[in-house]
Amino acid sequence: MTLRKSFFLSFFVLFIFSFISDVNAQYEDVRCKCICPDTAVVNGTQSHRKLYIENVPPNKCDCTNVxxxxxxxxxxxKEKEFCPRCxxxxxSRNTTTIKVVVIIVIWIISLLVIxxxxxxxxxxxxxxxTTTQYQEHNNEEDESETHSQPLRASGAGVLNRVGQTTDKWKKTVQEQRRHIYDRHTILN
Incomplete structure (x- = not known):
């Protein structure tokens, strides 16, 4: 059992380090983004807009420098006619926070899949x-008492309780189906 735990722990550590490693991204944490009309607009032929991105200091984030x-x-x-339209x-953004959030989401999804x-x-x-056939019962209180006593006496865990709850649910569904399809009545 300890071998499995150490394997999963080492896998977890390698997985985390693979995401935290230094990656040279295409985008920077800070940038100046200018949305300007197409250069043909100055000549009066088009009205499309273009995006210009540059890594400059905050005081140089303007049309003239970017x-x-x-x-x-x-x-x-025609700079004086073009720049006021930009x-x-x-x-500024924090890519480390974005990475951490993505890693957490991936881990939650991974844990749910596992x-x-x-x-x-x-x-x-x-x-x-549970290969026994269904037997019709009239008193649910008697059934719950008979199932809970051996459970407590044997010291069975959560697994047995989950199994018994699932079996009880399946029997209830079978009974409802029988009432609806065979007897054409609806349970209250």
């Missing part, structure tokens, strides 16, 4: 022992 170095030749002499914003696989593997084991 957009004009890229499109200077296209709008030469909207520049300085953005739990689902555990339950899928556990279901045949629980259903294997």
């Amino acid at each position: 957009v004009l170095p890229r499109v200077g030749d296209d709008i030469k002499g 909207e520049c914003k300085y953005e 739990y689902m696989l555990f339950l899928v593997c556990l279901d045949p084991l629980l259903n294997k022992k």
Whole structure:
């Protein structure tokens, strides 16, 4: 059992370090984002907008420092007409927080998948022992007392209780089906 725990612990550590390692991303944590009209707008031919992104200090986040170095030749002499149409914003984001949130979401999904696989593997084991046919009963209180006494006496765990609850639910469903399809009545 300790070998399994150490295996899962080492897998967990390797998985975390694989996401935390230093990655050179395409985007920076800070940037200046300018949305400007297409250069053909100055000439009066189009009305599309273009996005210009540059990594500059906050005080240089404007059309002159971000957009004009890229499109200077296209709008030469019409800068005063072009730049007022640009909207520049300085953005800052924390990619470390984004990474941590993504890792947590992946781990939660992974744990749920592992739990689902555990339950899928556990279901045949629980259903294997319940091969008895359905017997109609009238008093549910007597049934619950007879099932709970051996459970307490034998010291069975949560697994047996889950199995018995599942069996009781399945019997209730079978009884409801029998009443609806065979007798054409609805249970209250």
